[in-house]
Amino acid sequence: PYNGPIADEVLRKRKQFLGPSIFHYYQNPVNIVEGKMQYLFDESGRRYLDAIAGVVTISCGHCHPDVLNAVIEQSKLLQHATTIYLHHAIADFAEALASKMPGNLKVVYFVNSGTEANELAMMMARLYTGNLGMISLRNAYHGGSSAALGLTALSTWKYSMPEGEIHHVINPDPYRGVFGSDAHQYAKDLQDHIDYGTSGKVAGFIAETIQGAGGAVELAPGYLKLVYEIVRKAGGVCIADEVQSAFGRTGSHYWGFETQGVVPDIVTMAKGIGNGLPLGAVVTTPEIANVLAHKIQFNTFGGNPVCSAGGLAVLKVLDKEKRQEHCAEVGSHLLGRLRALQERHDIIGDVRGRGLMVGIELVTDRQLKVPAKAEFAVLHESLKDLGVLVGKGGLHGNVLRVKPPMCFTKDDADFLVDALDYAISKL
Numbered sequence: 001p002y003n004g005p006i007a008d009e010v011l012r013k014r015k016q017f018l019g020p021s022i023f024h025y026y027q028n029p030v031n032i033v034e035g036k037m038q039y040l041f042d043e044s045g046r047r048y049l050d051a052i053a054g055v056v057t058i059s060c061g062h063c064h065p066d067v068l069n070a071v072i073e074q075s076k077l078l079q080h081a082t083t084i085y086l087h088h089a090i091a092d093f094a095e096a097l098a099s100k101m102p103g104n105l106k107v108v109y110f111v112n113s114g115t116e117a118n119e120l121a122m123m124m125a126r127l128y129t130g131n132l133g134m135i136s137l138r139n140a141y142h143g144g145s146s147a148a149l150g151l152t153a154l155s156t157w158k159y160s161m162p163e164g165e166i167h168h169v170i171n172p173d174p175y176r177g178v179f180g181s182d183a184h185q186y187a188k189d190l191q192d193h194i195d196y197g198t199s200g201k202v203a204g205f206i207a208e209t210i211q212g213a214g215g216a217v218e219l220a221p222g223y224l225k226l227v228y229e230i231v232r233k234a235g236g237v238c239i240a241d242e243v244q245s246a247f248g249r250t251g252s253h254y255w256g257f258e259t260q261g262v263v264p265d266i267v268t269m270a271k272g273i274g275n276g277l278p279l280g281a282v283v284t285t286p287e288i289a290n291v292l293a294h295k296i297q298f299n300t301f302g303g304n305p306v307c308s309a310g311g312l313a314v315l316k317v318l319d320k321e322k323r324q325e326h327c328a329e330v331g332s333h334l335l336g337r338l339r340a341l342q343e344r345h346d347i348i349g350d351v352r353g354r355g356l357m358v359g360i361e362l363v364t365d366r367q368l369k370v371p372a373k374a375e376f377a378v379l380h381e382s383l384k385d386l387g388v389l390v391g392k393g394g395l396h397g398n399v400l401r402v403k404p405p406m407c408f409t410k411d412d413a414d415f416l417v418d419a420l421d422y423a424i425s426k427l
């Protein structure tokens, strides 16, 4: 049994010693002390079904034995040395990661987070093209550093900072977007931004294929193909932010961008790649990677032996346990059950997503799509009281996000849907 500090004490210390901008979920926040695969345990030993995976970070499962073992064995031998020496772990991991990429995406830079990965990708785009302008989508989240905040387009997270030349184009959101699922109209808006708002040349375009923090918004079908062509014509490179949608989570494909049939010039990743380890990566072509060769690009911890050993173990586990197929199967069961629930509850305005990357948007009026913010807060808290932890997303904070560890089962999905059904009926 756990006999460490309890919730009240942790909360008091957080308030006193940590910055005021960090936030916690729930009026009565949970004090999580242990994790095992798709479950979390609080201080009293109560079990919760984890349907948000530490914000889409736990891929294999909490404390997965193979990943844990790789980390422990490497830690006993050597924790850190940096790339000024040779070590096999970073080389093995880069080789394994490159083998998962299509086309000529074969060169890896390791960093420590998604924010850093996007910073580096943006820097490469600008250096490679000689242009400054970056294009991202409204409703995107690409990180919290001052440069990545420029790409991020959700006011929840933004401070007023100098951002460089960044254009936020209309989000190709099939549910709320002004053009519905018409990818051509959205692509035209991007072309307009280039024609009217730039010199005609841009450095690059970045997008998540399924927006994470934005509330599991899957881009209108065909959109990426159209805009990749436009951006490349304007001299830019195309960046896929795969921080949340990678490694088979979408079920149908290993990488999110594959669902739109495109091959990016640069791919960024983090979160699930480390199953909880601080790890990020940028993968690109030898030609683009080469723009950094005239200086030294050094990252003290990027690809360190422990993270690399853990990351390699993650890739192996996901293959060995056939998690992509599993996500497809469990995801379609979950979506099917949620759509049936939608037929019975008017508050569910939209059910969307792919595999184990699902969003449930709550509205008070289906026609007007008024965000059900107050109801969201009640439901989110009561799901927790019923033993299910889900995420929150969207500009209005009215989207329940279901993105569990990829070992989540059909029984878990049933439990979640039954709990949601019950909680809605009690509203």
Ligand code: PMP
Pocket: 055, 112, 113, 114, 115, 116, 118, 141, 142, 143, 144, 208, 212, 213, 241, 242, 243, 244, 270, 271
């Ligand atoms: N890109 C996406 C799509 C993300 O969801 C996030 C984190 N929520 C980031 C980038 C930034 O990652 P990190 O928090 O590891 O810096």
